[in-house]
Amino acid sequence: MAVTKPQAVVLVHGLWFSGYILFVLARRLRRQGFIVHTFSYASVRADLHANAARLAHFLEALDADTVHLVGHSLGGILIRALFHDHPQQKPGRIVTLGTPHGGSRVAQHLSRFSFWRTVMGKSVAQLLAGEPQHWTVPPREIGAICGTRSVGLGRLLYRGLPRPNDGLLTVKESALAAACEHLALPVSHTGMMFSRTVANQIGHFLVSGKFLVV
Template sequence: MNARAGAREPVILVHGLWMPGFDMTLLRRRLQTQGYEGHVFRYASLRRTPRDNAVRLAAFAERFDTPLLHFVGHSLGGLVIRHLFDYQPQRPGRVVTLGTPHRPSHTAQLMYRAALLPLLGMSIDQGLIGGAPAWTGSHPLGSIAGTLGIGLGRLLPGLAKPNDGTVAAGETECPGMTDHLCLPVTHTGLLFSSTVAEQTATFLREGRFQHQGGNPPINANNGFACL
């Protein structure tokens, strides 16, 4: 799956909660410099459930008449992608999630208990507080976690360390994932870091991240550690 070997392979970027999609612009451009063709899928993160948005994502994906199709999701966007693969089989490709709480989000759970449901909307339905479809491993999935704990989570008690200020690194572990990587960036910073963009492109191309010291990919079934 080498985007540089011929025609550009399309990558669909799926934004997170509260975001309009413009936040994915820099990452999209950086992936394009790596030889990929980036396309942003915009959706109503509050008014529709992750499942409903996955159905719309499936229709969006059908626009691309290519043998390969990759997906990159930030935060809630990664859960929408999980729903997509549960809803409808996809053509070959790879998936990267950035700061996605594949396990129930502590921050979202606290907001829910504090009667801040309007701020979460329908994103909690089989989404941020748990219940997303299991990842079957049909496609390689790489998960990147941030470890620079600056953000909303600092105002809420009990968020495990390390974290990106919103999502704990442990929450980004997805059973069945291919590889996992921790980088010193914040939750929003995952979208603007050149290193994150480079590592995303590496996984899309090679099916694994470039670990410091040549560490092998980490199997989620055996656990992981943010070094």
């Protein structure tokens, strides 16, 4: 009888952060029985393709037959870049948290200013240019979590952000048409990384391919 290797979960952070920002989420998923890893990347200095290559190398080194991927914000776009550039990945499910699948009005507004273009970096520039719209959606079960608590820096920098939004992205921007499950929760863009409810929903989806009924 073959012995199967344990399933792994890899958490991918968003713009301006590192994997450390996901320590609460990682701890909660470990308590649910998952073996959790966090991946850090240069969200400003490197572009999506360079970071996708680094993520592919990171995943190759994991001793697991199944690898689930969870991406917050820009991290969800990086997961899509991974499958575009390196499609031969181990089986597993994907959850995106407040990911700008449909672009970002706030980032588009800020990109008019040279300071913000520099601060947001190469990966966001590719997002705003629409590059991810031409990628095939990863052939995986994908769940997209969107926030509806309108609190965050985006509201201060762009006051015309339509509701419902998570303080940075509208629900429409963070939805993915090809996802098999969508879930809107009363959390903010940053707050969803620290939410117990979000962690429980992620765990349920990774096991079953469905979110819990709210």
